[in-house]
Amino acid sequence: MNWGRVSTLSLSGIIGIAVIGYFVGLSDGVPNPNGLADSPMAATSVSEAADRAVKLIPAITYAEISHSAMGPTAEFQAIAKTLPQTEPYDLYAEIKPSEADKAASSKLRGARRAFNGAPPVIPHAVQNTSDSACYACHSSGMKMAGLKASVMSHQFLANCTQCHAPPPPAPFQQDVKAVDTSFVGLPAPKAGKRAYPGAPPTIPHSQWMREKCSACHGGPNGWAGMESTHPWRTNCTQCHAPSAALDQAITWKGIPMLPPLEVTKE
Numbered sequence: 001m002n003w004g005r006v007s008t009l010s011l012s013g014i015i016g017i018a019v020i021g022y023f024v025g026l027s028d029g030v031p032n033p034n035g036l037a038d039s040p041m042a043a044t045s046v047s048e049a050a051d052r053a054v055k056l057i058p059a060i061t062y063a064e065i066s067h068s069a070m071g072p073t074a075e076f077q078a079i080a081k082t083l084p085q086t087e088p089y090d091l092y093a094e095i096k097p098s099e100a101d102k103a104a105s106s107k108l109r110g111a112r113r114a115f116n117g118a119p120p121v122i123p124h125a126v127q128n129t130s131d132s133a134c135y136a137c138h139s140s141g142m143k144m145a146g147l148k149a150s151v152m153s154h155q156f157l158a159n160c161t162q163c164h165a166p167p168p169p170a171p172f173q174q175d176v177k178a179v180d181t182s183f184v185g186l187p188a189p190k191a192g193k194r195a196y197p198g199a200p201p202t203i204p205h206s207q208w209m210r211e212k213c214s215a216c217h218g219g220p221n222g223w224a225g226m227e228s229t230h231p232w233r234t235n236c237t238q239c240h241a242p243s244a245a246l247d248q249a250i251t252w253k254g255i256p257m258l259p260p261l262e263v264t265k266e
Contacts, residue, residue: 091231095228097226116188
């Protein structure tokens with residue numbers, strides 16, 4: 001047997017297969033990341049190319065985030081509309097806030113925060129979920145199995161767990177999570193001050209990340225005891241003045257939209 005001839009034929013066959021695979025790969029186009037539609041260039045018609053182009057989500061820079069409209073995609077909005085909605089709410093029904101309910105709501109609200117003003121922790125498991133799943137329940141106060149999801153008090157942001165700490169994964173839920181600390185935050189304000197008896201109270205907290213007043217104070221989403229008696233009025237700051245200390249821009253040495261920090265030098 002001529003081994004030299006066999007080796008030559010085998011090598012020629014391998015090279016031929018490699019060349020065929022190379023050109024087949026070129027004809028298929030560049031692979032797309034998982035979760036995105038096929039490239040518009042791979043479409044077989046103009047309408048198909050336009051449909052695929054719409055499904056691609058363009059990336060934006062950090063400088064564009066502050067003035068860009070952010071939210072769920074059109075496909076997700078269509079899915080969210082099929083979820084069970086809350087019962088009708090009478091916007092003009094008489095509301096009598098209870099001090100006992102307000103105290104209970106304040107206690108529960110404070111128990112989910114490391115300190116007053118901190119983002120609340122996530123009180124339920126979030127394994128195998130996404131930010132779209134968070135928005136499905138927390139965008140409009142979804143009710144399910146006797147529970148009601150709190151409503152987002154700020155605009156849609158894409159990374160919920162960047163601020164809201166989730167519970168540990170299932171294998172680590174029994175571990176001790178307590179951390180010794182001597183930090184004591186400021187007490188949560190109970191009510192805003194009034195310029196005179198009968199005047200609208202001022203807003204006793206910063207509105208930063210709390211732009212949606214109805215998330216706590218109005219409509220069917222408000223905390224018990226903290227509901228507004230006139231939820232039909234949509235411009236809250238027309239009567240309720242924001243805090244002059246917490247909502248005003250400060251010097252470059254501090255952080256905008258946060259109260260100025262007092263540092264004691266020893």
